[in-house]
Amino acid sequence: MPCCQGASRTRMKVHDMSEEQAASAWYIGASRDEVGEAAILVGDPARVPRLAAKMTNVHSVKENRGLKTVTGTYAGKRVTVAAFGMGAPIATIVLHELFALGIRNFLRIGTAMAIPPAKIGDFVLADGALRADGTSNSYAPLGFPAIADFTLNTVLRAKLAASKRAWHAGIYGTYDGFYTEMFGLSGARREMIGKLKQDIERMGLIGTDMETSALLTAARILGARCSTLCVATVDAHSQAKIDDAAMDVAEAELFDVALDAMTSLPA
Numbered sequence: 345m346p347c348c349q350g351a352s353r354t355r356m357k358v359h360d361m362s363e364e365q366a367a368s369a370w371y372i373g374a375s376r377d378e379v380g381e382a383a384i385l386v387g388d389p390a391r392v393p394r395l396a397a398k399m400t401n402v403h404s405v406k407e408n409r410g411l412k413t414v415t416g417t418y419a420g421k422r423v424t425v426a427a428f429g430m431g432a433p434i435a436t437i438v439l440h441e442l443f444a445l446g447i448r449n450f451l452r453i454g455t456a457m458a459i460p461p462a463k464i465g466d467f468v469l470a471d472g473a474l475r476a477d478g479t480s481n482s483y484a485p486l487g488f489p490a491i492a493d494f495t496l497n498t499v500l501r502a503k504l505a506a507s508k509r510a511w512h513a514g515i516y517g518t519y520d521g522f523y524t525e526m527f528g529l530s531g532a533r534r535e536m537i538g539k540l541k542q543d544i545e546r547m548g549l550i551g552t553d554m555e556t557s558a559l560l561t562a563a564r565i566l567g568a569r570c571s572t573l574c575v576a577t578v579d580a581h582s583q584a585k586i587d588d589a590a591m592d593v594a595e596a597e598l599f600d601v602a603l604d605a606m607t608s609l610p611a
């Protein structure tokens with residue numbers, strides 16, 4: 345008996361864009377023929393040309409509101425790379441619009457805070473995420489789990505196992521407040537955030553970011569595959585950051601894993 349893969353089933357009509365709207369997405373401004381079979385979502389728009397440099401036949405979508413999107417060919421497949429900036433509300437808008445244009449496979453790549461035993465420079469793969477963001481509540485109530493796609497994560501695990509970099513797979517924590525929940529600028533705020541970090545560590549989370557739980561929830565509800573793979577770039581306790589040279593090397597490896605995985609998924 346064939347098994348029904350939950351996330352690959354299109355379970356909406358939750359996305360309520362008309363055919364006309366879906367033909368050219370409102371914010372990213374792309375039309376169906378400008379997007380590929382899979383999407384890599386990045387926060388920082390500066391990552392887009394660096395990823396595009398690894399692809400051929402690169403087409404740039406007209407930039408709108410600072411949202412940079414390109415589609416190129418890698419290993420014979422068309423892949424869209426879209427930058428959302430920062431935070432769950434805009435990240436899910438970008439995913440939702442690309443979904444409306446026909447994309448069903450999504451991977452967020454970028455950076456996350458390292459929760460021990462994850463260390464700066466390690467890869468952290470989200471199997472799921474604690475939903476401390478606000479945006480995912482607009483897709484499903486809090487009891488609904490934010491879970492990464494099993495097929496996509498199986499492919500990613502195989503690529504990570506073949507890489508030389510240390511990696512961890514597990515649960516992320518996704519928070520809206522960078523300076524209120526993740527990175528304390530003042531002593532008092534650091535102390536408060538320190539208590540949250542102790543709790544995060546007690547629960548065994550592997551990393552924190554600002555988008556993953558919203559993207560995983562939105563993708564599940566819409567009926568798409570989604571996961572997150574990041575480089576851990578900030579130490580949760582010391583707030584020390586990765587240096588630029590180490591980040592360049594890690595980012596190049598991250599791009600290779602992401603492009604290889606997104607172009608070797610089963611249909």
Ligand SMILES: O=P(O)(O)O[C@H]1O[C@H](CO)[C@@H](O)[C@H]1O
Nearest residue numbers: 387388430431454455553554
């Ligand atoms: O993956 P990148 O784009 O680096 O994003 C991470 O960095 C930003 C906060 O520093 C958030 O958007 C977070 O998720």
Ligand SMILES: O=c1cc[nH]c(=O)[nH]1
Nearest residue numbers: 455456457553554578
């Ligand atoms: O500290 C960090 C680093 C990357 N991304 C985050 O959201 N927080």
